Amino acid sequence: MAKKTVKEEPVQGANNIEEALSRSEQFIEKYKNVMVGAVVAVIVIVAGAMLYKSKVVEPKEQRVAEYLFPGENYFMAGQFEVALNGDNMDFMGFEEIARNYGGTKAGNLANAYAGLCCAQLDSCEAAISYLKKFKGDDQMVAPSVMRALADCYVTVGQNDKAIALYQKAAKKADNGLVSPQCLMQAGLVYESMGKNADALKMYKEIQAKYPASSEGIDIEEYITRVTSK
Numbered sequence: 721m722a723k724k725t726v727k728e729e730p731v732q733g734a735n736n737i738e739e740a741l742s743r744s745e746q747f748i749e750k751y752k753n754v755m756v757g758a759v760v761a762v763i764v765i766v767a768g769a770m771l772y773k774s775k776v777v778e779p780k781e782q783r784v785a786e787y788l789f790p791g792e793n794y795f796m797a798g799q800f801e802v803a804l805n806g807d808n809m810d811f812m813g814f815e816e817i818a819r820n821y822g823g824t825k826a827g828n829l830a831n832a833y834a835g836l837c838c839a840q841l842d843s844c845e846a847a848i849s850y851l852k853k854f855k856g857d858d859q860m861v862a863p864s865v866m867r868a869l870a871d872c873y874v875t876v877g878q879n880d881k882a883i884a885l886y887q888k889a890a891k892k893a894d895n896g897l898v899s900p901q902c903l904m905q906a907g908l909v910y911e912s913m914g915k916n917a918d919a920l921k922m923y924k925e926i927q928a929k930y931p932a933s934s935e936g937i938d939i940e941e942y943i944t945r946v947t948s949k
Contacts, residue, residue, distance in 0.1 A: 784826035787817050791833060804837035818850065828855055832865050835872075844872045863893035867902050879909050900926045900935040907942065916946040 790811035794803035806813030812820075814834040821827030835850030851869040856862035866889035873882035886906035890899040907922030923942045930936045 781824050781826065784817065784821045784824045787812065787821075788814075788826050788829065788833070791817070791830075795833060795837065800837040800840040804834055804841070818853070822853070828853075829861075832861070832868075835865075836868060839868070839872055839875075844875045848872045848876070859893055859895070863889040863898050863902070866892070867898065867905070870902070870905065874905075874909060879913055882906075883909055896930050896933045900930040900933040903930075904935045904942075911946065916949055920946045 790807070791803045791814050794800075794807070794811070802811075802813075804813055804815050806816060814830045814837060817830035818827055818834050822831065831850045831853040835847045835854070838844070838847035838850060848869060851865055851872065854862075854865050856865065866885050870882040870885035870889065873879070873885065883906045886902040886909070890902035890906070893899045893902070903922045903926050907919040907926075910916070910919035910922065920943065923939050923946065926933070926936050927939045927943065931939075
């Protein structure tokens with residue numbers, strides 16, 4: 721299966737469309753470089769809070785939350801296969817936690833972790849399966865996982881699904897970090913499909929709503945490119 725690259729640096733010049741569109745490719749390579757920073761940081765914070773607030777958590781919830789921690793260490797160390805499948809010692813693996821404790825909050829988070837591990841291991845179809853199982857309604861974890869799922873859809877060529885999820889994640893997050901990133905990705909995928917008018921809408925939304933974001937600072941370059949075609 722061909723990989724696709726996602727980069728976040730601006731591209732100069734109207735004739736550099738191929739390089740620009742490479743920003744919406746290679747989800748896996750990007751996440752190997754940044755250790756899925758934004759998504760993982762949010763998930764770790766939530767999982768940690770679940771444990772530290774043990775007095776208000778049911779015993780089963782606390783126990784399963786504790787199961788996550790060794791996997792988080794493996795994940796952050798880049799040992800994705802061990803994080804996914806376990807270490808044959810004390811840690812059972814995110815896959816088994818998700819399968820056996822999916823009805824708990826920690827088991828739900830394990831679906832997100834398992835999906836990210838699968839993506840790192842070039843198994844995007846499996847990643848999609850796990851990420852789709854994650855259920856969340858907050859403004860931090862849920863949009864971040866949606867974006868990861870959308871990136872996987874781009875990788876396997878399901879661009880329409882990816883765009884819909886990017887837009888949904890941007891709306892749900894409604895913040896200057898996740899939202900402009902998702903809108904930018906949606907715009908780049910639209911460009912790769914030759915839908916420049918739709919790409920322009922995404923870029924204009926960034927310009928109007930998130931001008932101070934890293935995407936907003938350079939958004940005029942993208943607007944100029946798509947309007948010059």
